Structures are given as C-alpha cells and as structure tokens.
Amino acid sequence: MSSSMTKRLVAEFIGTFWLVFGGTGTAVLAASVMSGDKLIGGVGWLGVALAFGLTVVTGAYAMAHISGAHFNPAITLGLFMGKRFPAKDIVPYWVAQVAGGIAASAVVFAIASGKDGFSAKASGFATNGFGSQPAGAMPGGYSPAGYSLVAAIIAEIVLTAIFVLVIHGVTDKKASAGLAALAIGLTLTLIHLISIPVTNTSVNPARSIAPALFVGGTALSHLWAFIVLPLVGGAIGGLVYRYVLEERDAEIG
Numbered sequence: 001m002s003s004s005m006t007k008r009l010v011a012e013f014i015g016t017f018w019l020v021f022g023g024t025g026t027a028v029l030a031a032s033v034m035s036g037d038k039l040i041g042g043v044g045w046l047g048v049a050l051a052f053g054l055t056v057v058t059g060a061y062a063m064a065h066i067s068g069a070h071f072n073p074a075i076t077l078g079l080f081m082g083k084r085f086p087a088k089d090i091v092p093y094w095v096a097q098v099a100g101g102i103a104a105s106a107v108v109f110a111i112a113s114g115k116d117g118f119s120a121k122a123s124g125f126a127t128n129g130f131g132s133q134p135a136g137a138m139p140g141g142y143s144p145a146g147y148s149l150v151a152a153i154i155a156e157i158v159l160t161a162i163f164v165l166v167i168h169g170v171t172d173k174k175a176s177a178g179l180a181a182l183a184i185g186l187t188l189t190l191i192h193l194i195s196i197p198v199t200n201t202s203v204n205p206a207r208s209i210a211p212a213l214f215v216g217g218t219a220l221s222h223l224w225a226f227i228v229l230p231l232v233g234g235a236i237g238g239l240v241y242r243y244v245l246e247e248r249d250a251e252i253g
Contacts, residue, residue: 005089005092007066007067008066008067008068008089008093009067009092009093009095009096010096011063011066011067011069012063012067012070012071012093012096012097012100013096013097013099013100013103014059014063014100015059015060015062015063015067015069015070015071015100016071016072016096016097016098016099016100016101016104016206016207017100017101017103017104018055018058018059018071018104019052019055019056019059019071019072019101019104019204019207020100020101020104020105020108020206020207020210020211021055021104021107021108022051022052022054022055023048023051023052023055023126023207024104024105024108024125024126024207024210024211025051025104025107025108025111026043026047026048026051026052027048027051027126027200028108028112028123028125028126029108029111029112030042030043030047031043031044031045031047031048032044045192045193045196045197046193048192048196049189049190049192049193049196050189052188052189052192052201053185053186053187053188053189053192054185055185056069056071056181056184056185056188057181057182057184057185057186059071060180060181060184060185061181064180064181067093068085069181070093070097071097071100071204071206072097072203072204072205072206072207072230072234073093073094073097073098073204073205073206073230073231073234074160074163074164074203074204074205074230074231074233074234075163075164075167075204075234076090076093076094076097076234077090077231077234077235077238078160078164078167078168078234078235078237078238079164079167079168079238080238081234081235081237081238081239081242082164082168082237082238082239082241082242082246083242084168084171084238094206097206098205098206098209098210100206101206101207101209101210102209102210102213104210105125105210105211105213105214106214108125108211109125109214112125120140120211120214120215121138121140121215121216121217122138122139123139123140124138124139124140124141124142124200124215125140125211125214125215125219126200126211127140127141127200127208127211127212127215127219128141128199128200128201128202128208128212128219128222128223128225128226129141129142129143129199129200129218129219129222130142130143130147130148130149130151130152130198130199130222130225131143131146131147131148131149131222132146133146137218138215138217138218140211140212140215140216140217140218140219141212141215141217141218141219141220141221141222141223142218142222143197143198143199143200144196144197144198144200145197145198147197147198147199149225151198152198152199152225152229153225153229155194155195155198155199156195156199156202156203156225156226156229156230156233157229157230157232157233157236158233159191159194159195159201159203159233160203160229160230160232160233160234160237161233161234161236161237161240162187162191162237163187163188163191163203163233163234163237164233164234164236164237164238164241165237165240165241165245166183166184166187167184167237168237168238168241168242168245168246169241169245170183170184172246174247188203191203199226202226202229202230203230203233204230205226205227205230205231208223208226208227208230209223209226209227212226
C-alpha cells in the first residue's frame, strides 16, 4: 500500500471517528441530561442534528484535501457511481470508515459507562431502528416515534440520495469553491431534523454499525436496513447526478 493511500485511509478513519463520536456522543451524553429521575438539561434533537452537521463541516475542512472526506460508505459508493471515485479504493475506504466508527462508539461507551447505572441497551445508545418498541423491550433498534419499516425505507433512501446529490453538486468543478464543507454539513443537519423521529437517522452504514455492536439484540437484527438502504440511496444519488444533472464538457473532434 502506498504512503498516499495510507494517509487517505487514516484520514477516513479519523473523520468517521469524529462524525460518530461527535454525533452519537451528543445523542448519548447530552441530548437529555438526567440527575436521578429529574431532567436537568440537554440539547435535544436539534442539538444532535447540529452536532452531526458540525462534525462533517469541521472534518471536511480538515480532511477533504487528503481523502475527499467521505466518512460514510454510502458517499464512497455514490461518488463511484457518479464516476468520481475508483472502484479499487471502495473496500479500503469502507474498512477504514467502519473501523473509525467502531472506535468512536467504544470511546462513547467508555465515557458513558462513567455514570452509575448506565446501560447501552437501556439507553438505546443512539442506534437506528424502525417499528414501535414493544412494552418492556429495550429501546435500541426501534424508531424513536414508532415509524414502520416502509417509512424507514423511504426516508433513508431518499435522504441519502439527496445527500449524495448535494455532495456531487457542491464539489462539481463548476461550483463555487470554498463553501462545499459548509453546504454538506448543513445538509446533514437538515437530514437529521427530518428523520431523527423516523429512524434516529442513519444515511451512513458506518454510523449505524458502530453503536449497534454495543447494544446487540434488536439493534443488530434491524442493522441490515441501515447498511442496505443508505447504500441504495447513495448509488441512486450518484447515478442521478452523473446522468441527469451533471453538465459535461462538449467533446472535441
């Protein structure tokens, strides 16, 4: 492996770590802050949405010049489908991204475990899911507001496709330079504002795999959806931009 590729994979690991740590860490540690049975503060769903967006903005400004700042297997696939990324680099990027996400969830788990009574299963640990939580079941792996699998399928595919379309558009060589990271981060914030109640928002298989491994149970049994659906959405977004929206230079001769 070349030193250039090693640097790119390290950048993807760090960037995905930052995204999962910042986003799910906010959800687990700061969304609602309890003292015993009393709510004493918290940033709520709006704060979680902003946290995910801010991690992408800061991570992209730091890492885009090294690796492209994908931090998400669905984006890597979408960029490949849009003819922006080579097939040979897809799997190495995916491995680095998933590894970064798992490392981030391990750190969040270690911090959260410093509070008496913490349980990843009992808290849900920011896992993604669908369907209503049965009485007495642990929260991980269910929709926060009880939305069905069909709703999850629509939300995850559509929102990931739009996310990848935006990424293609703002990084197009004809687009205004310098503000791509901000536009991408704001898009991810909006995506979370729309879909946290539906699936707890995935649009990123690495983000979904990592916390599910610490919760198990329903979170793992529902995980297939949050691997497959973002990848499908990412592929659709890349194809639509490439073959419908992209303005290609006229061929000479």
